Amino acid sequence: MTGSSILGLLLVWGLILAAGRNAPLTGWRRWAVLGLRLAGVTLLLASLKGYSTKRQEAQPVRVVYLVDQSASMAGARTEWAARRVASLEALRPSKVQRSLMVFGEEAVVPAALGAWQEPEQLLPAWRAAPIDRSGTNLERALFATLSSVPERAPLRVILLSDGRQTRGELERTIRSLAPLNVAVFPVLVPPPARRQGSAVNARGISWEQLSVPPVVKRGAAVPVTLVVRNDADRPQGCEVTISSAGVPLLQRSFTVPAGWRVVTLSVPALSVGTLPLAVEVRNASDPAPQRRLAYVEVEGPPRVLFVMAHPTALPPLAMALKRREMELAVRSPAELPTDLAGWLDYDAVVLDQVPKSSLTEPQVDALEQYVRRVGGGVVVVGMGGELGQELTHAAPLDRLLPVQFEPAGVEEAKRRVCMLLLIDRSASMMGPRIAATKRAAIELVNQLAPEDLVGMLAFDTVPYVVAEVQPARQVSAQLVEKLVHLKSVGGTDLYPALTAARDRLALSGATVKHAILLSDGLTPVNLPEYRALMQELQAQHISISTIGIGAAFINAELLQWLATGTGGTFYQMRSLDDLPTLVARDTQSALSRLPFAEGYFQPVRAGAATWMRDTNDWPVLKGYLASTAKPGASVELEFRDERRGPTAHPLLAHWLVGQGRVAVFTSDADRRWSPDWVRWPDFERAWGELLRMSMRPRASEELFVRVEPRGSGRELVLEGALEAPSVSLVSSEGRQLLPLALAQHGPFQWRAPVDHVADGWYRVLIDSRIQPDPASGSAVTANAIATRWVQIGSPRLERGELPPLPSDELLLRRLAETTHGAYDEPDRAFVPPTAWVERPWPVRNVALPLMLLLWLVEVALRGRTML
C-alpha cells in the first residue's frame, strides 16, 4: 500500500471512530458494530485500489489461420492453401477457437467466409479481401494477429506462406513474439509444379541468387554470378544487363537450358572505391525485368611515397616497386609535408639516398606521428649527400632510425681495376698513329666496368695528364676529345711518365693496377733508377704491358724488360690496325687476374631473422654504411668480418615505432654498391616483400566480414589481423552512419550486435581512428583501413511480387523455432486445445461480497437502535 492509501484509510477510520462515539450501542455490540464498520470500509478501499491476485485458469486456445494472399501466391498456390485450411479444419477440436486473416501488405479478416471445410467457399472471400497484394509484409501480418485477439489469450498462428517477405523486417522483431504468447506454425506453400510437355511458362525463368566478391583490386574483373532456374521444358532466352550508377557496363543475352544454371559475367573495376552494381534480368517472355543491387569495393594498390634527393629518372628500386604493383608518388625532401595529414595517403615511405639532414624537424615530427599513430612504414635506403657530414652530424631523423651510423662508416669494396694508358707524344706519334691510339683508348675503356678506374697520360720528356684517373663511365665521353688535341712534339723520357703512372696506380687502391705503355722505347735509360723503379712497381703489384709503336726502330729490349719485370706483356705491333686489338687483349688479360668477389661484401641472414626466410642466397654488395643496431632493433641481414671480431654490421635492420615500423638498408639499391642486386632476378620480389613487411597493414587482404545469427538476433562478425578496430555502418544511400560496439571474442575476431539495424545494404568502414592529439587539440581522422559491404537481413527483390519467387524456408523455420511453434506441422497448433493462463483476479470480487455480508451482520447487530 502506498502512503496515500494508508493515509486515506486512516482518515476514514478516524471519521468512523469519531462518529462512533455517539453510536447508540453499548457493550460488546458497540465494539462489534464498530469493528464491522471499519472492516467494511477497509474492504471498500481495497476494492477501490484495484488489488488483484494471479489465478491460473484453463482457456481455450485460439488459432488464427494467416494466409498469404500477395500476388506471388496467386493461382494454384492459393488453391493449395485453401485445401490445406479445409483439411486442418477437419482436424480441429471443437474447443479450439479459430479465425482467419489474409495478408499482403497488411492483414484483414475477409468478410463472408463460407464453410471452412469447403475450399471453394473460402476462395471467393480471400480473393475479394481488400488488401494490397503488391507486397508481402510478414511482420505486419503477425502483429495484426495480436490485435485480432481481444484478450491476451495464448495465440497460435498457422501461417501459410512462401516466407518471401518483400516488406517489413521480421528478423528483427521475431523474438518479440514469443513473450507475447504467440506460437507460429508455418506451412510452406509449395511453388506450382512444372508440368511435362506444357507450353513455355510465361514466367519460366526465375532468378534465385546473385553473388559478387566483396573486394577486388583495381583493374581486375569483377565476377558477377547469377543462379537462374528455367522452369520450362525447353531452353529460354534471357538478357542480363549490369550497370553502375545508371551507366550500362555489360549487356549479354544467353540461352538458359531447362533446370538450374550458374552464369558468370565480368565487369571491369576501373576506379578505386565502391562499385555499385545494378543487375537486371529480363526473361524473353516476361517484359518486366527483375532487378537486384550489389556492391563491390575496389581497392587500389599500396601507395608508396618515394623520396629522392633529386627526382629525375626513377632509380632501379622505384622501377622494381612499380613492377610489384605499388603506386609511387615521387617527391623531393623539400616537398615533404610538415603535418600528419599530408602523409596519410601513403602506406609506406621510402627515403632513397636522401641526406638525413635534408629533413627538417617539423617534417620528421609529422613522419614520426605517421609511423607511431597511423602505423605507417618508413624504409631508409642508403644515405645521400656529403657522407662525411651526414655520418658525423646528428639530424632529426636519427631518432627514428633503428641503427646508429658510425662516423667513419663507409665500407667500400676496393676498386677492381685501375688502368693507365701511357702514350708517347714523341715525334714518332703522328698521323695515323694518333687515330689508332684513339681507337685503342676507346677499346680500353669499353673493356672496363663503369666503376673501374682509368686514366691517360701522355708524355714526351715530362708526363702530361690527358685524363686523370677516374671511373671509366666518366672518362669515356671526354677521352676522344682530349686525344684529338694530342700533339706530337720532340723528345722522349720514359722515366717521369713511369713514376707518374706508378704514383697514380699506387694511390688507386685497386686490386689490379695495370698500365699499357705505347711507346717506341727510345728513351735515355739510367739503369739504377730503372731498377729501383722496377722494384717499386713490383712491390706495388703494378704491371705494365708495353706495345712497341714507332715509325722505324723501337727499343724492344727496354720495352720487354719493363713488361716482363712487372708481369705485363710486350707486344710487337705489326700494323696500326692491330693496336686496338692488342690493347683490348691486354686489358682482358689484366682483368682476368681479378680474384672472384674479392673485396665485395656478402650479406648473411642474422640469427634471429624472420623476414624473407625463403631467400638463402643474397647477392654481394660493393659498399655499405657501417652502423650499429640500436637496442630493440631487429637485424635481418648483416655483414660479418672475422677481422673485425664478433661484431657484425647490419645491412637490413628494423624496429617498431608505435604502431608502425622503420627499416634501414645500409647499402644502396643502385648500381654503385648494388650492381649485383640490381641484376639479381629476385631484386623486385625481395624489395617488394621488404616494403610490404614495413608498410602500414593492409588488412583487406585477409579480412572476413559477415553477419551471423546470434540466438534470435544477429551480429556483425569481423575477422582479420587487426588491432583495436572500430567499425561503422553507412547506409547504401550514404546518409546514415551507425557506429557499432565491437567486442573482441578471440585473437582475430570481433563481434557487434546489429539487431537494431534495419535491413538493407551497408558499407562497413573498418577504421583505426586516430585519437585527438592532446597537444595540438585537433582531431585528425584517418581513412578507413578497409571497406566492405554487407547485407543485413534477407535480400530484397527490387521487382515485387510477381512469381516465380524463391521461397524462404529458413525464415519460416526460424519463426517456428523462436516462437515455440513447429515447422510444417500445423496440426500441432490444436494440441492441447486449452492452455493454462495466468489471469489477474481482482480482490474486489471477494472484498465486495464480504463487505456486503459484514454490512448485513452489522445491520442485524444494530437492531432496533436504527429505528
Added chain:
Amino acid sequence: MHLLSPWALCWLGSLPVLVWLWRFAAVKRQTRVASLVPFEALLRRPPTRRTRPPLSLLFWLQALVCALAAWALAEPVVVGRTTHTTLIVLDTSASMGAVRRGASAFDRAKRALTAHVASKPLTERVYVVTSAPVQVLTPTPLSDPGDIRAAVDSVAVSDLAGQLSVAAKVGEAVIGGPPDATVVFTDEPAPADATRSVTFRSVGGAAPNVAIVGLESDEPLCLPADAVKSTAASSTSDAAPGREGAATVRVTVQNFAPQSQPVTVEVARDRRRLARQRVTVEAGARTLVAVPLPRAGPGQYDVRLDAPHDALAVDNHAVVSLGGAGRRAVRVVTHDQEFLRAVGRWLDACPGLSWSASDAGEADDLLVTDDPAAASRASASTLLISDGSAAAVPAPPKVVYWLVDSTHLLGRYLEPIQPVPMALPPSQAPGPLSGVPVIWGIADGERIPLLLAAEEQGRRLVTLRLDPRASPDAVPIIVVFFNSVQWLARASESTTTGTPLLVGPLAPGEVRVERPDGRIILVQHPGGVLRYDRTDRAGVHRIRSAHGVIERTVNFLDPAESNTIAVGSTWDAAPTTARAAAARTPVRQPLSPWLIIVMLVLVVVEWVYYARRRRREPR
C-alpha cells in the same frame, strides 16, 4: 452500458435480507411510557405485527449501498466513443540501471512516467509496453494513474538490450492501430527523425562506466600448432582432457569514461580469489586483460571487475568456463580405408581434436561416419559424409557450383556461390534426408542438397553428401568439414542474455529453473531438449530435473548497453501500421471504481447519520 458479470446481480438478494432485518428490528422495538393506564385497552388487544418495514433515510442509504455493491460486482462498463489513446514505451534495457547522482535512469524514468500520467485527463487510455523484454504491461488500457503506477512498479530493469521501435510496434499491434500519442521514457537521446506524435522523455545522461565487453571463454577447436606444442610441454599429459594446467582468461575491458581509470580484474572460483590483474585503461579505450591462472582445472570461474567510476553493475561480472587442457574426442566409423585416410588427414590437421577409428567410445564423442545406419543409431552429434552412391571407386570430380546459405554457421568462410571440384552425388538420395539444406549443389541443370543440418532433442546431425575420396584437397570441402565439426561440437556458442538456453535432453516431467534473481520457474517438460527463452538475467541458471542439477551460465556482454557515456538511439522510424487489422475494440470505461467511491461515501454518511440521529433522540 454493459455488464461484464451479470450473474453478480444475484447479490441484489441482499436487499430482501435488509428489508427483513429492518422488519425484525421493528418488531422488537420497545417504547417506554410513564404509565400503562391509558394503554390498558391496547394491551388487552393482541399486538399488531407490522407488515411494512419502518423505512427511513437510514434504510434507503443501506439499501443503496447493497444495490451499488451488487452493481459493482456485475462489472458495469460504459462503451463510449474513442478517447485519446496513449502508448507509453518504458525502456527496461540494461543501460537503464546506470546510476548517476545516486539514482538509476530507470528510477528517474518511473518517476517521470508517474508524473506524466498523474496529470493526464481521466478519459485518456494508456497502454504501457516495456522494451526489454518486449512485454505488454497493460493488455487492457488503464486510465487510473494509480493502476498505471502499480503496473509500472511491478517491472524492473532487465539485463537485456532493448529495441524501442519493436516495443512501439507491439504496442500498436495490441491497440489495433497507431495511438494518438506515443511517449517513450528512455535513457536514449531523442532521434532526429522521430515523428511529431512521438515524444521522447530522455532520463539518461552521461555516466562513466567500465565494462567487461568480451570474454574469451571458448577454447578454439583447432589450436595453432606451436600453441599445442607449448601446452604439451607445460603439462604432463596432453591427451587427457580435464587435467589441470596453466590457463589464461582473456577479458576485454572497455572504459566508457572521459578519463583513464585503474581497473582491477579478478578471477575467482568458489569464492576464492585465484588471480588478479590491475591495468589502467585510457579514456574510451578497450583493452585485453590476460589473467593467467597457474592451476586451472575444468569448471566455471567468476570474473569480476572493479573501477572507481562505474555506473553500471551488471557488466562487471561474467562467468567463464574452462575445459582444461584437453582435446575434443572424435570417432570415425567406417569400413572404407580410403574414407578413413581422407578424413583422418583432415582431422590430423587440427591438433585440438583427438580422433580414433573405433566403434567404442564415450557417449558424447563426436561421430564421423559414412554409414547412415551408424548415424541413425548414434546418440551423439554426428557428421554423416556419404553421397549415397556406395561406389567402390569415387567418380571423377567435376565442377559443381555451391550455393551457400551464409546466414548459417555451417556456411562460414565460404563464398555464396563458388565452384568446387567434387564428385557429384546422385540427385536422388537413397533414403530420406533430414535437416535444412545449407549448401545446394548445381550441376547439369540439377540442384541437389549437399549439406544438411538437423537438430532434434539436442542432438545435431550434419549430412554432407559428397565423397571425400574424390577431392580430399579441395579447400571448400575442408572448410565445410571443419565448420560441421565446430557446429556439432557447439564450440563457438556461448550464452548471453537474450539467447535461449538449450539444456538436455531431459526426461518428461516437472523441471525447475532457478534463475539468478531468485525466482523459480516450474515447467512441465514434455521431454527432449528444454529450451528456456527468458534469459533476461545474467548469472547462473540451475535446471533441476530428474537428471539432477545442470548449471548454465548466461553472461551480459553488450558493449552497446554498457556504453553509458554516449548512448545511441535504437529508434527506427519505420512506418507504423497503416491500417488496423481488425476494428478497434470499443472503449470500455469501467464504472466499478466510481460505484465503490459512492459506496464509500454512503457508508461513511450512513454511519455518521446513524450516530448523530440517535444522539438527538432522548434516551
